[in-house]
Amino acid sequence: MMNIILALVFSFTCTCGFGICFGIKPQELYLAGLGGIVTRIVLMICEPVFPDRFVYTLIAAAVATVFAEIVGRKRNASIAKYLYPALVLLIPGDVLYELIMAMIQTDLPMINAKLILLVEGLAGIALGCMIVPMVVRNIVKEPF
Numbered sequence: 001m002m003n004i005i006l007a008l009v010f011s012f013t014c015t016c017g018f019g020i021c022f023g024i025k026p027q028e029l030y031l032a033g034l035g036g037i038v039t040r041i042v043l044m045i046c047e048p049v050f051p052d053r054f055v056y057t058l059i060a061a062a063v064a065t066v067f068a069e070i071v072g073r074k075r076n077a078s079i080a081k082y083l084y085p086a087l088v089l090l091i092p093g094d095v096l097y098e099l100i101m102a103m104i105q106t107d108l109p110m111i112n113a114k115l116i117l118l119v120e121g122l123a124g125i126a127l128g129c130m131i132v133p134m135v136v137r138n139i140v141k142e143p144f
Contacts (some may be wrong), residue, residue: 004044006093007040008040008041009034011033011036011037011039011089012036012037012101013033013039014036015033015035015036015037015039015085015086015088015089016030016033016036016085018032018084019031019033019081019082020113020137022080022081022084028075029080030111031059031075032059032086034067035067035068035071035083036086038064038067038086038087039090040089042060043056043061043089046059049070053092053095053117053120054124054125056124057090057120057121057123057124057125057128057129058123058128058131059128060089060090060124061124061125061126061129061132062085062128062129062132064083064128065079065083065129065131065132066132067082067083067134068083069133069136075094076126081127082141083129090125091121092118093121095117095121098110099114101116117130
């Protein structure tokens with residue numbers, strides 16, 4: 001239980017920090033942090049249910065995008081400035097590290113395995129961020 005609370009606190013802190021980098025006003029930084037918490041909760045729920053990195057990353061990215069769409073529209077602001085901090089939590093840095101270590105050790109089977117995981121994670125983020133705006137704009141009838 002303590003690990004879950006710590007993960008949520010660190011997620012909030014991390015996304016607030018990135019929110020500063022993306023120009024979110026200090027009085028709205030809590031929204032970036034809330035986006036991080038939402039993304040982390042979805043990730044914590046989906047990771048054990050869907051062992052495929054692509055699937056749980058796609059779902060978490062889609063939920064983060066829905067959050068950013070809602071907040072961005074309510075604030076009449078760019079959706080990207082709320083989306084990018086929430087997506088930072090999904091970047092597969094652990095896999096990239098393991099890929100580089102495999103490359104240093106010239107372990108070809110491990111390189112292939114980690115490269116596939118890295119591509120799955122990045123593709124999940126990209127598709128999760130693409131699907132939601134396409135659906136929302138189709139429903140709202142906004143031009144791209």
